[in-house]
Amino acid sequence: YGNTGSCDSKITYLDGDNGILRHRGYPIDQLARYSDFVETAYLVIYGELPTPTQRKDFGLLLRKNAAVETQMQKILEGFPTNASPMAMLSALVSALPAYHADLATNNFEKDMKHFDLAAAIAISKIRTFVAMIYRYQKGLPFMFPKQELPFCDNFLHMMFSEPYKDYIAMPEVAKALNLVLLLHADHEQNCSTSTVRMVGSSAANLFTSISAGVCALSGPLHGGANVAVMHMLQSIHDEGDDGTRFIAAAKSGTKGNRLMGFGHAVYRNFDPRAKIIGEACDEVLNKLGIDDPLLSIAKNLEQAALKDDYFISRKLYPNVDFYSGIIMRALGIPMNMFTTMFAIGRAPGYIANWREVASNPKGRIYRPRQIYVGHTKRDYVSIAKRT
Numbered sequence: 445y446g447n448t449g450s451c452d453s454k455i456t457y458l459d460g461d462n463g464i465l466r467h468r469g470y471p472i473d474q475l476a477r478y479s480d481f482v483e484t485a486y487l488v489i490y491g492e493l494p495t496p497t498q499r500k501d502f503g504l505l506l507r508k509n510a511a512v513e514t515q516m517q518k519i520l521e522g523f524p525t526n527a528s529p530m531a532m533l534s535a536l537v538s539a540l541p542a543y544h545a546d547l548a549t550n551n552f553e554k555d556m557k558h559f560d561l562a563a564a565i566a567i568s569k570i571r572t573f574v575a576m577i578y579r580y581q582k583g584l585p586f587m588f589p590k591q592e593l594p595f596c597d598n599f600l601h602m603m604f605s606e607p608y609k610d611y612i613a614m615p616e617v618a619k620a621l622n623l624v625l626l627l628h629a630d631h632e633q634n635c636s637t638s639t640v641r642m643v644g645s646s647a648a649n650l651f652t653s654i655s656a657g658v659c660a661l662s663g664p665l666h667g668g669a670n671v672a673v674m675h676m677l678q679s680i681h682d683e684g685d686d687g688t689r690f691i692a693a694a695k696s697g698t699k700g701n702r703l704m705g706f707g708h709a710v711y712r713n714f715d716p717r718a719k720i721i722g723e724a725c726d727e728v729l730n731k732l733g734i735d736d737p738l739l740s741i742a743k744n745l746e747q748a749a750l751k752d753d754y755f756i757s758r759k760l761y762p763n764v765d766f767y768s769g770i771i772m773r774a775l776g777i778p779m780n781m782f783t784t785m786f787a788i789g790r791a792p793g794y795i796a797n798w799r800e801v802a803s804n805p806k807g808r809i810y811r812p813r814q815i816y817v818g819h820t821k822r823d824y825v826s827i828a829k830r831t
């Protein structure tokens with residue numbers, strides 16, 4: 445898959461050599477500076493920046509579909525509280541067709557008729573699911589969404605409010621969360637998005653296809669990297685290392701020692717999202733008055749690696765996961781929930797790619813071929829003759 449165009453797509457353009465990322469033609473640095481997550485989600489899904497009316501209607505559809513059926517809480521109760529948050533999220537998403545059967549018939553023509561509502565449900569409820577998972581793990585009561593709150597404020601409310609005291613997000617916190625989610629909105633044919641297209645190509649409905657994408661995202665080489673980066677930075681901090689030992693181990697080339705948050709399957713230059721998030725780290729932590737030692741460790745590690753021929757020769761630069769965990773920790777989000785945050789951010793990309801598959805009149809089921817390197821023909825041997 446490294447150099448195979450698996451599909452035609454109009455959603456996101458990546459230039460790995462020059463570190464360029466555009467959604468529907470708009471550069472990511474401009475969207476990060478002027479847009480927000482909900483508007484970028486609309487752009488990624490529908491192909492154009494929304495008019496004021498479209499933006500208002502889309503936001504209202506998201507707010508109206510934030511609440512989750514009470515029975516769905518029982519799905520969580522089937523998991524131990526220390527289960528993988530991504531496993532719980534995938535289970536909840538895969539249950540959506542049972543609650544929205546009319547939107548998920550596994551018939552492209554019928555499902556496309558209800559696409560707008562299904563898309564809003566997916567984006568809004570994945571956000572609510574993540575807050576529910578967090579509350580379930582902590583043994584806290586679920587907080588119902590508030591229709592009057594914007595997307596990120598509502599998420600933070602559902603995460604951190606108490607029955608007796610509402611959590612009111614500081615504007616800086618909501619803005620930082622908007623940025624983190626926006627930067628994850630889509631990223632061409634990454635592992636999990638390609639999974640959504642693969643599953644969707646069988647005419648599986650949107651929710652089922654996204655659930656498969658969530659499973660792919662959970663891997664430490666993909667969406668799980670933001671957690672792996674924090675474990676890496678924490679162990680460097682705890683060992684009192686300045687990163688030297690870690691970089692030496694990373695250069696050994698063994699997969700288990702990799703510098704997490706570094707390298708990328710496409711970028712052979714800086715991941716533009718890493719630059720934006722890295723700059724936002726300083727701003728957010730300063731505004732929140734947080735002095736996180738892991739930020740200075742990350743910066744020192746980045747500087748050391750970028751001067752090291754091992755990384756330079758392999759064109760290994762920081763990717764989106766290198767700094768994202770530091771911001772999410774500053775917002776009070778626990779490390780084990782970082783990958784589920786990635787899923788909230790990536791939902792628009794999954795939806796937009798499923799829509800391209802479902803609405804392609806010439807679409808076919810994805811069925812890659814292989815290079816067969818196994819045995820040539822041989823005849824059966826009865827067990828009596830096997831030694």
Ligand code: SDX
Pocket residue numbers: 630631633634635664665666667669694695697698701702703704705706707708709710758760763764765
């Ligand atoms: C995401 O695809 C996307 O767009 C993904 C994503 C998205 O938005 O959806 O951008 C999100 O998944 C970002 C990546 C998060 N993962 C990590 O940070 C994990 C650490 N990174 C690596 O495991 C690796 O860089 C990958 C998995 C990201 C990319 O792997 P590739 O392209 O298959 O690279 P490779 O395995 O072919 O490595 C090439 C060389 C090898 O050395 P040699 O065999 O040539 O001697 O580079 C080395 C590798 O050993 N290498 C690393 C390294 N990454 C690659 N060495 C040390 N540390 C690393 N991080």
